[in-house]
Amino acid sequence: MTSVPPPSVAQPPGDADRIDQPLGAVRAEVRATPAYPFTPIHAPFKLDQNESALDFPLTLRKLALERMMERDWNRYPDLHAETLQARIGEYENWSPAGVVVTPGSNVLIKLLTEMGGIGQRLLTVQPTFSVYELEAQMLGANVTRVPLRPDFGLDVEGLKRELAEGGPGVLSLIQPHAPTGFLDTESDLRAVVDAAGDDWIVVIDEAYHQYSGSNCRALVLERPNRVSLRTFSKAWGLAGLRLGYALAGTDLAANLQKLVSAFNVNALTQAVAEVALEHPGYVRARAEAVVWERERVLRELSGLKRLHAYPSRANFFLLLTPDAEYAHRFLLERGLLVRRQDKLPMLGGCLRVSIGTKEQNDLLIGAVLELDAE
Template identity: 50%
Template sequence: MTLPIRPAVLNSPDYPFIPVNAPIKLDQNESFADFPDELKAIALERLRHAPWHRYTDLNAEALSEAIAAHDAWPAAGTVVTTGSNVLIALLIQLCALGGRVVTVTPNFALYALDAKLLGAALTEVPLRADTSLDMDAVIEALGPSTGDGPTGVIYIPRPHAPTGSLCALHELERLAQACPGWLLVVDEAYHQFAPDDARDLARRHAHVVLLRTFSKAWGLAGVRLGYALASDAVARQLRKLVPPFGVSLMQTVCAQVALEHPGYVRERVAITLRERDRLANALRTHPTWQVLPSHANFLLIRTPDAAAAHADLLAQGVLVRRQDSLHGLRGCIRVTVGTVAENSAFLRAAGVSV
């Protein structure tokens, strides 16, 4: 039987992730700690008294206002969905159906997967050998601007995953000025771990959109919430593609409680940065591994053999992520910054002093 499914879907691979159980899980860049118990109690109490038989806000208006207040952004330009990964596909629908998607490689897999699934022409610009972004090559890949409407979407993660590198803001400014016919999407999933963010850039350029998530520093990966910070004009059109009543009551309440108590995030980010530095300094003593600088909550490590390193760590109960199948990352593994105890266990498993 021939299935009535588009060839682009049939020919697309599955998302490249196979879950593996291990005592110490450092493979998905999650927060090292769960949502605080006292905040869970507040959220559960609110849920107990909330009406479950009623729909939530049409476009998550109350939550958008809370996010906007926290991020110093207009509520009209804040668009909330069930994960920032949903927005990656929606932004292609908004600007690149039949058009183009430009990004870098290696990169977060969904940029390329969604482009292919939605029939957009994909251009991936390789990072330099030192994992920095080659902005001249990105701008060259755009080609001439036609001025005949939207050309497509550009995805630039900042900090970059999976390398942890950070594109300079003045380089993003160059790109924003060079792509007036494009939507420039800066994915800031890990922005809390970096020294700055791109909000000023997005304020100056209406075609720049920022993506953010509650899955990393906020410790709410299981809740599944992300959002876009955009100009009012872009956000108004983007909302047309977001399913109505799409953010659940549980998601709304959990995020509102988190936003009312942001101090726990600041504390955890500070711990993560200290532990990231401790891991990096210790790994620099490894005889054959090379740790790359990172501005996120993970480290990319070049090893002589990623498969062997991954298997050896897993045999000692520590799960990391192989990245050696990605462009330019031969021999690389990626480790999330975990708890102090988890990080020490990883270092012992790696054979370096704690």
């Protein structure tokens, strides 16, 4: 018969005690890197993550569901999403051998850092999309950040100086920029990219290109060490699908593909993406509508006295306020959830606001004008 000791008797360490002890086997770079800075908040009007305000069209959802029902769910999907590589290649007029598909372009950011950043350099700008720096820090890359100009454009000379210091490594640029929405001139972008020569993997993140009318395909095609990142999460209205892709030369794509896990795009995601690629007209129409709404919102907010709405070429804009914490709470109390950016370099007092539906944007305009008048 086993006796149970009284509560006052000390017990040997159990699992609960052990899991609270320091994890010496976890690399110091991982332990020192903060988690992705996002805390979900529920609100009636969600304008905080640069998603499409409109869902995947209902008619296409029905087609996708029908296609999903026809698939064998008990079988593995394509090894490397070959079907989608071919469909994306056809849509982009790009060789399928130069297309790499993953569950979200953030996965590609991680893999490109693994391919060219570990033990080497990551050169980027600040402020920028935080995932670039977080992945580089966790993987032990040597991160160099060049501040943007006061107007949020590339500091061409500053970047050229850093590039001249030498690689190898990864140069990451976003067009248009996130979180500022600024689109560089073609001459500025080319000056930086050309200065990278052959020692760097040049990453041009084009997640928001449908809203800016820009396209860096020609620039990528000029050199085998350049790559464009694109996503289904924004203009395609499929953020919940988690699908992104890279356009690159065949040699770079082949090496990048080595880092992609096998069967990484599931059959259900593939079915939805196939339907979307067969009906791309809705993307163009919605992007045009977002641009029209973006310009309307910025026009309505052009006369602000205490606040300032920055121009943008993306599906979001920055709102400069005297107190970002107060402004965030003020808008949230009116059902409008936006994203604080005031902890980032150069963005003190700033909120990032996604463009929503016309009704949501009308509520936003009214709330911002009310805040400005306080």
